[in-house]
Amino acid sequence: MNVFRGLRAFFWQDKGFLLGAVLGLAVATALGLGYPLLLRVLIDDMIVPGEYAGLTGLALLAVGIIVLKACSQYVHGFSGGRLGNRLAYRLRQASYKKLQELSFPFYDTARTGDLMSRLTADIEGIRNFIGFGFAQLLNTAFLVLFGFIMMATIDWRLTLMTMAIIPVLGYIAVKFELGIHPVFRSIRAAVSRLTVSVQENIMGVRTVKSFPSEEHEMKKFRSGNENYRDNHLNLASVWAKYFPAIEFIANASVVLLLLVGGIMVINKSLTLGSLVSMNGMLGMIVAPLWNLGFQINNYTQSKAAGERLLELLNKPIHVKNNEHAIVLEDKDIRGHIRFRDVSFRYPNHEKQPSALLGIDLDAPPGSVIGLLGGTGSGKSTIVQLLLRAYDVGDGSITLDGIDIRDLDLATLRRQSAIVFQESFLFSTTIRENIAYGKADASDEEIVRAAKLAQAHDFIMELPLGYDTIVGERGMGLSGGQKQRIAIARALLLQPRILILDDSTSALDMETEHVIQQALREVMKDRTTFIIAHRISSLRQADEILVMAKGRVVQRGKHEQLIRQPGLYRETYQTQYADRPEESERERPNGQERRVTG
C-alpha cells in the first residue's frame, strides 16, 4: 500500500468521491443481500403457512430495495468515474510538469517510449484501480462481512461450517497475488521495450531503410515480442491454476451448505425458507470471490504502474534554482561571461575522461567567441555548461560577475538563445516555430528575424508562406532551411547571449556569410559564441579557442592563430588547400577576404 500512500496527494482531495464510490457500492451490496431475506419471509411466512396477506407489502419492499440499490449503484459509478478521471488528470499534469523540470542528465539516459508508456498505460492502470477496483475489492470484503453476519443470524453453526472455506480462498488469493506481481512487472517492462522499439523504428525510418536494416529491426522486435508473449503465457498459466482451485473450493462450500442444511430442514431444525435464503446469500458471497483474482490482478497492475510513475515523479532534478536564486530584470543583464578554471565530467560517465579541463574564458558584452576543435573536443560542453544544462564540476562560470549557480534559471536561459546543429521544428506553422520563445511577437518582429536569418525569401516561396505547417520534425524542409528557421527563432528573442552550435553547417558559405553580417549588427553589445568546424565561420571572432581533448590548446584572433604552428593553422591549411592564393593573401598583414563557395 506504500505506492498508494505515495499517490495520496493526487486523489485525497477527492476523498468525498472516494467515500461515495465505496459507500455507494457497500449500500448496493447490503441491499442486494436483502433479497434472500425477502425470499425467506416469502417461503416461511407466506407460501408454507398459505398466508398471502402481506404479499403486496413484500413486493413493494422489493421494489423499494431495487430503487435504492439502483441509486447507490449510480452514486458508486458517478463517484468512481469522477475520482479516477480527476486523479488521472492530475497525474498526467504532474508527470508532464516533472518532464519539464527534469534536467539534461535525466534525458541523457531516458527512453522516449518508456516515458510515453508511463504517461499513458500506467496512469490508466492507476485510474482503473483507484476509481473502481479499490471499491470493488472493499465490496468483496463487505460482502463477506455482511453476508456472514446475516447468515449467522439465521443459523450460526451452519454459517461457521460453510464459511470456514473463506480463509482457504483468502490464502489462495494471496498466493496468487504473490505469484502474479513479478509477472506483471515483467509485462510492463516488456510493453515499454516494445514501445521503445516501435518508436525508434519510426523516428529512424530513414536510417533503417537506407542501410537497409529492416531484417535486423524485425529480429530486434521479434525478441521483444517473444518476451512479451512469454510473459503473457506465464501469466496465463498462473491464471489457469488459480481458477479451477478457486471454483472447486467455492462450490464445495455450497455443496456443504445444501447437504447439512438439507438434513437440518428434514430434521426440522431449520426452515426451508432459511435454507433457501442462506443458499442465496452464500451464492452472493462466493460470486465476487471468484472475481477476487481479477480484482487482485487489477490491484497488482496498478501497484506496478504506481511504482513506475512514482519513480518518475520522485526522480531527482540535478539542475535547479537554489534557495535564494537571484532574479534579474532583462534590462539589467549585460552579458559578460567568464569561465574560471572550469572542469567537468558528465554525470553517469565517471569512467570517461573529463569532458573539460581547466577552461578559462572571458567574453565581455558584445564580444564574439569562436570555438574550434575536433569532434568530441568539448566545444558543445562549454555552451551546455554556460546554459546550465549541467552544473560545472570544478571552477565557476559567471554572468556579469554572478555565479550562474546562484542565478535564477529562467533569468539565465531567457537571456541566452541557442541554435543547435540539429534544428528541431514543432509540428505547427513556420510563424509559430519562429515565435516559439516569444509567443506574443508581432508579425513585423517575426518577419524581421526571418529576414536577418535569410529565411524570409524561401518562406515566401512556400504555398502558405509563414502559415505553412512544417510536418513532424520539420520534414519537408531542407536542413539549411530548418537551420535558418532555428536562427530566426533565436534572433527574435534578441538575447544578451547568442550561441550558434555548429548551426550554420548546413548552409552554403554565401548564405552563412550574409547571416553573419546581419548578426554582427544585431549582436552589437551582446555576446556571441560560435562553434564551428569551418574556419570561415570564425574568422571575425574576437577570440577563438582551439579545443582538443577538453582543453584549450590555442587561443587568439584568426590572424594570430594562422601565424602560429598548431591545430588552427593545420585546419586552415586543410580547408584552404585547394585555394593557395587565399591563404597566401592572409599571411602578410593582407586585407582579409571572404571565401565564398
Ligand SMILES: Nc1ncnc2c1ncn2[C@@H]1O[C@H](COP(=O)(O)OP(=O)(O)OP(=O)(O)O)[C@@H](O)[C@H]1O
Ligand atoms: N550527454 C553526454 N553524456 C556523456 N558524455 C558526453 C555527453 N555529451 C558529450 N559527451 C562526451 O564529452 C566529450 C565532449 O563532447 P562535446 O559534445 O562537447 O564535443 P564537441 O567538441 O562539441 O564535438 P562535436 O564537434 O562532435 O559536436 C566527448 O567525449 C563526448 O563523448
